[in-house]
Amino acid sequence: MSTSDSEEDSYNERTALVASEIPSVPSYQQDPDQPQPADMEPRRRTVAPEPAAEPPSLDRSAVEREPVDLEEEEELPLKYGAKHVIMLFVPVTLCMVVVVATIKSVSFYTEKNGQQLIYTPFTEDTDTVGERLLNSVLNTIIMISVIVVMTIFLVVLYKYRCYKFIHGWLILSSLMMLFWFSFMYLGEVFKTYNLAMDYPTVAMIIWNFGVVGMICIHWKGPLQLQQAYLIAISALMALVFIKYLPEWSAWVILGAISVYDLVAVLCPKGPLRMLVETAQERNEPIFPALIYSSAMIWMVGMANPARHAEPTNQDTGSSDEEAHRSEGSALARDWVEPETQVSSGMNRSYSTEDDLDEEDRGVKLGLGDFIFYSVLVGKAAATGGDWNTTLACFVAILIVSVAVRKTKCWRRK
């Protein structure tokens, strides 16, 4: 077929470097022209969907969906796994960019005035290195125990169906994030750039920002706006952590949190695993609020009267943020597995959009993961003035997060 000289790759649609059409992704939005969240999507959608390109791929996927379950899944998961990974790269990158940009420009978040969170009571202004190390380890132990206690508390609440309590808790947290923390942030940005501002204007700005945020997160809203708010909230939380966690404690905590996440999710008696299993038994989604979703939101816009736990969205209040963070992250990681199961067509109880391909259900990532990664990169940016460190951390985080997710997927499978 090819007139080119190479045997190895004939130039066809697959191997073309400059891509041809890709079958368009049917989207949730009423307005089909609305750009998709990922950077790649707008480019795909600007190319008019081709009837010639579509049927072959749809036919192929239809044919492949037939009984032979094992073989068919290998190619598609690779492609859609890659697509999902990219759909996560973009928001994670955005969050990190916001955090790094703030750290580098607004000096408030790198000033240490001796204030610390109550969860890290031991100071790091000690005389010897050994004492400092000891203090940071103690801080870590306290922080992790707080997280564990909160997580168990949340699991207990969930088990005994205290949905109203959880709902209220989450609303309170997001209120604090959206109003107070963003007010502080705005104030610091104004101070940095020496912009004059009056209180009525600020009140108006913050009021609008906060209210729209609450609505988007806890109720219905455009997908992209919701994603933007989730990213903004994660960035704000990460900035708070970067400011108030002392240096060494921050790094030890980051390490300990990773270990805790792995343990809590993969261990049979882990609280997060119990939470996920309970939710699966009851056939309910778990706190979609704590989770960033890159595609169709299950609860948003879906009138689903059978549910008690209505959009218990968004979280990350400061006092319980650790609990939510860790749940969110672990939940989200756990959520990948139900996702892949769903996409194998085994359990379609959550699919409220049956017309979408399984692959387009999108992917979810816990907000805790956003915060975790952003704190890592932000700390790297704050600690050294060097941009190389920040860049290196960024690339390493992307690769390691992909590797961790893939490993977990395969282990579960």
Place this chain on the structure above:
Amino acid sequence: MTASVFFGCTFIAFGPAIALFLFTIARDPLRVIFLIAGAFFWLCSLLLSSLVWFITVQISNKESSSQQKGLLIFGVVLSVLLQETCRFGYYKLLKKANEGLLMLSAEETMPISIRQLAYVSGLGFGFMSGAFSMVNILADSVGPGTIGIHGDSQHYFLSSAFMTMAIVLLHMFWGVVFFDSCEKQHWWSLAVVVISHLLVSCLTFQNPQYVGSLVPTYIIVFLLGLWAFFCSGGSLRNLKLCLTCKDKDFLLANHRPR
């Protein structure tokens, strides 16, 4: 200075690379992942070489400048060798992964060919290498200051930008030629790649005589570009067909049915 220098240097250094990324890689998530993985492997090589560098500098005599210069040369050579080693390691990893996928997959062809991988991984290496070279300079160029006010060359930022562009393109060409020669077991061309990398890096010792380092580097870029072009299946005939829009494969592949 400031904004114009910043933007100018950024676009000089990263313009071609970003254009390549946007037009050929950005649409395909798999390629993006392999690009970032390539950048990660370059980072690994840098980590290793910087560890060695750090240790040797600590145990060396900090006063003697000739020893420090010797150490620098040693560092550069070691870094180049480690980069090429990591490129080889990445190649092996990709081969293994591709074979594994091919075995499991129902399709007969791999979702991404080894040539595309060569290009993408080379570009990944180039991106990271260029970023590490240039980013701190760019950050400094935004702020107030005068380049070379103490008697150093005034062309530092600009020549760094040009050097970075050359390095990015070179990494891409090296990637293509490297993978191709590994596939065909042409070890001599592998050696030429490594030697050219060493040559380019050692040419930079001529700085601040930037002419001495930039001109030969660009000659090497051009030559390697040609070599990579022919390695990846290009030929004068292909080029002619492409430029006159008569390439049937290309047209068929991008056929847009009306």
